[in-house]
Amino acid sequence: MGSDPPGLTWTLIxxxxxxxxxxxxxxxxxxxxxxxxxAGARLFFKCENLQKGGAFKxxxxxxxxxxLPEAQVRRGVATHSSGNHAAALARAARLRGVPxxxxxxxxxxxxxxxxxxxxxxxxxxCAPSLAARERAxxxxxxxxxxxxxxxxxxxxxxxxxxxxxVELLEQVPDLDLLLAPVSGGGLLSGxxxxxxxxxxxxxxxxxEPAGADDAARSLRAGRIVPxxxxxxxxxxxxxxxxxxxxxxIRRYVADIVTVSDEAIIAAMRCIxxxxxIVVEPSGATAYAAIAAARTEVRGLRVGVVLSGGxxxxxxxxxxxRARG
Amino acid sequence: MGSDPPGLTWTLIxxxxxxxxxxxxxxxxxxxxxxxxxAGARLFFKCENLQKGGAFKxxxxxxxxxxLPEAQVRRGVATHSSGNHAAALARAARLRGVPxxxxxxxxxxxxxxxxxxxxxxxxxxCAPSLAARERAxxxxxxxxxxxxxxxxxxxxxxxxxxxxxVELLEQVPDLDLLLAPVSGGGLLSGxxxxxxxxxxxxxxxxxEPAGADDAARSLRAGRIVPxxxxxxxxxxxxxxxxxxxxxxIRRYVADIVTVSDEAIIAAMRCIxxxxxIVVEPSGATAYAAIAAARTEVRGLRVGVVLSGGxxxxxxxxxxxRARG
Numbered sequence: 001m002g003s004d005p006p007g008l009t010w011t012l013i014x015x016x017x018x019x020x021x022x023x024x025x026x027x028x029x030x031x032x033x034x035x036x037x038x039a040g041a042r043l044f045f046k047c048e049n050l051q052k053g054g055a056f057k058x059x060x061x062x063x064x065x066x067x068l069p070e071a072q073v074r075r076g077v078a079t080h081s082s083g084n085h086a087a088a089l090a091r092a093a094r095l096r097g098v099p100x101x102x103x104x105x106x107x108x109x110x111x112x113x114x115x116x117x118x119x120x121x122x123x124x125x126c127a128p129s130l131a132a133r134e135r136a137x138x139x140x141x142x143x144x145x146x147x148x149x150x151x152x153x154x155x156x157x158x159x160x161x162x163x164x165x166v167e168l169l170e171q172v173p174d175l176d177l178l179l180a181p182v183s184g185g186g187l188l189s190g191x192x193x194x195x196x197x198x199x200x201x202x203x204x205x206x207x208e209p210a211g212a213d214d215a216a217r218s219l220r221a222g223r224i225v226p227x228x229x230x231x232x233x234x235x236x237x238x239x240x241x242x243x244x245x246x247x248x249i250r251r252y253v254a255d256i257v258t259v260s261d262e263a264i265i266a267a268m269r270c271i272x273x274x275x276x277i278v279v280e281p282s283g284a285t286a287y288a289a290i291a292a293a294r295t296e297v298r299g300l301r302v303g304v305v306l307s308g309g310x311x312x313x314x315x316x317x318x319x320x321r322a323r324g
Numbered sequence: 325m326g327s328d329p330p331g332l333t334w335t336l337i338x339x340x341x342x343x344x345x346x347x348x349x350x351x352x353x354x355x356x357x358x359x360x361x362x363a364g365a366r367l368f369f370k371c372e373n374l375q376k377g378g379a380f381k382x383x384x385x386x387x388x389x390x391x392l393p394e395a396q397v398r399r400g401v402a403t404h405s406s407g408n409h410a411a412a413l414a415r416a417a418r419l420r421g422v423p424x425x426x427x428x429x430x431x432x433x434x435x436x437x438x439x440x441x442x443x444x445x446x447x448x449x450c451a452p453s454l455a456a457r458e459r460a461x462x463x464x465x466x467x468x469x470x471x472x473x474x475x476x477x478x479x480x481x482x483x484x485x486x487x488x489x490v491e492l493l494e495q496v497p498d499l500d501l502l503l504a505p506v507s508g509g510g511l512l513s514g515x516x517x518x519x520x521x522x523x524x525x526x527x528x529x530x531x532e533p534a535g536a537d538d539a540a541r542s543l544r545a546g547r548i549v550p551x552x553x554x555x556x557x558x559x560x561x562x563x564x565x566x567x568x569x570x571x572x573i574r575r576y577v578a579d580i581v582t583v584s585d586e587a588i589i590a591a592m593r594c595i596x597x598x599x600x601i602v603v604e605p606s607g608a609t610a611y612a613a614i615a616a617a618r619t620e621v622r623g624l625r626v627g628v629v630l631s632g633g634x635x636x637x638x639x640x641x642x643x644x645r646a647r648g
Contacts, residue, residue: 049600275374277601
């Protein structure tokens with residue numbers, strides 16, 4: 001891997017906090033005596049499903065877009081993504097008043113494409129492979145002069161996601177443990193660096209679907225081991241961990257545990273039923289590690305990041321799977 | 325109707341606020357730029373679906389149980405209800421350390437019965453008619469000496485429900501209009517009295533399903549006109565307005581508008597999708613009046629009470645109705 005890339009610093013996170021304050025919502029922390037009793041712990045759920053656009057991605061995308069100098073950003077921003085980052089980037093570009101170009105695989109659900117177009121972004125479809133996506137994005141950037149905003153392998157994006165932990169540790173200062181899902185690692189690495197500064201005694205743990213466990217395997221191997229064929233219901237957690245996030249995760253994350261899709265679905269349903277909030281499978285993954293006893297939390301004060309709530313209400317896994 | 329019964333006073337509401345503070349959760353107010361744009365108004369959603377037990381009923385039941393003198397309450401409390409009041413009363417009794425006796429019709433869904441039994445209450449089943457329920461409750465009270473806590477026709481219950489508005493008007497002081505669903509009227513009457521004191525210039529509007537529009541018809545008639553055969557998906561809104569609530573509603577509620585079941589289901593789905601929170605049909609009814617343009621809100625600052633979130637996740641109306 002050669003030498004480490006420049007790292008995420010507390011200064012970048014502080015700047016992000018200030019920069020995005022007018023652009024995002026502070027999200028509530030919810031608690032449940034029922035789920036506390038199940039876990040034998042005090043759980044503090046950080047509700048990023050209630051964030052603008054329904055996911056924490058608004059934080060990183062807003063920070064990246066607003067951190068760019070006017071001369072650079074005025075030709076627009078671009079990314080390739082079928083998920084929450086695409087809509088968040090489109091929103092941030094609209095707020096800054098610059099164009100957004102989004103490359104999406106042509107098998108992207110219509111609802112996700114519509115969410116991006118509602119924000120005024122230009123959508124370009126491509127074949128559903130990483131190579132095709134990267135090629136299409138490169139063509140757009142060459143033609144327009146837009147700046148690529150990577151969904152996670154970008155310090156400004158990571159600094160934005162880190163504000164989840166800054167906010168949570170203001171709301172609940174005395175946490176022993178923080179749990180967050182990991183995909184490309186932007187969120188987990190940001191949380192780890194922020195926690196290291198604000199509450200160095202607390203542990204940070206990543207949670208990953210067993211069917212897309214590249215980050216867990218990478219952490220054990222000490223180098224990035226891509227997931228060749230991610231297979232999980234958590235559609236937000238299929239990416240391979242990025243170089244910059246991985247460098248922070250190696251330094252500051254205690255461990256990454258994995259959970260089955262069954263555990264994710266059960267956790268998702270439990271959160272809907274008991275807490276009365278809508279989380280997507282990726283958003284329930286951190287709690288799944290507690291509900292399925294994949295990590296020891298007894299007696300601890302635990303922050304649990306519910307990362308997003310964008311689901312298709314016509315096909316809920318406990319209904320479609322029972323039928324299928 | 326003879327002379328009016330004693331009314332709900334601001335003093336009773338203030339006492340309720342203090343009494344139940346340690347027993348309930350303050351609930352967040354959520355906003356959505358998307359729903360604001362649809363409505364052409366600023367909407368402030370008071371999330372009682374995130375209340376203890378998933379409904380505002382925790383407020384009234386806690387106030388009623390903890391307001392009773394020790395000598396009266398020690399033999400327990402009783403009610404007949406298949407819904408959220410039963411579970412809320414069982415919880416309040418458990419917290420006070422006294423027995424709860426709940427009469428439920430024998431067609432009550434198992435999940436609702438289980439929710440009451442989890443709180444340690446004794447459940448007695450009866451035939452699904454009001455006469456059978458009242459008879460069974462009277463028998464239990466005669467045998468045990470328990471005190472009846474009516475779900476809405478009770479000043480202590482009404483004072484507890486009124487704290488929804490006290491809290492909301494602290495969170496958002498400058499509302500022009502407050503919308504709440506109406507069934508027996510405990511919530512709406514409480515909100516109307518509290519608003520009259522705290523923000524006399526604001527209007528309070530009730531919203532009722534068209535298939536259970538007794539309160540709207542009663543308000544027009546100037547006397548209680550019971551609903552003989554309530555027919556609505558909003559299972560929490562089928563009761564006929566009570567004598568004590570109706571007296572306050574006549575005095576302080578500007579109007580009661582009705583909404584169709586289709587509008588309720590659409591509003592419910594919209595809240596899940598856009599706001600990422602789980603509301604039951606009754607809980608979405610107040611917003612349905614805005615989404616279906618049953619009342620003029622353009623340019624106003626509007627408080628919308630989302631009253632509860634207890635739904636069966638295996639049978640969601642937009643799925644079961646499409647199939648059936």
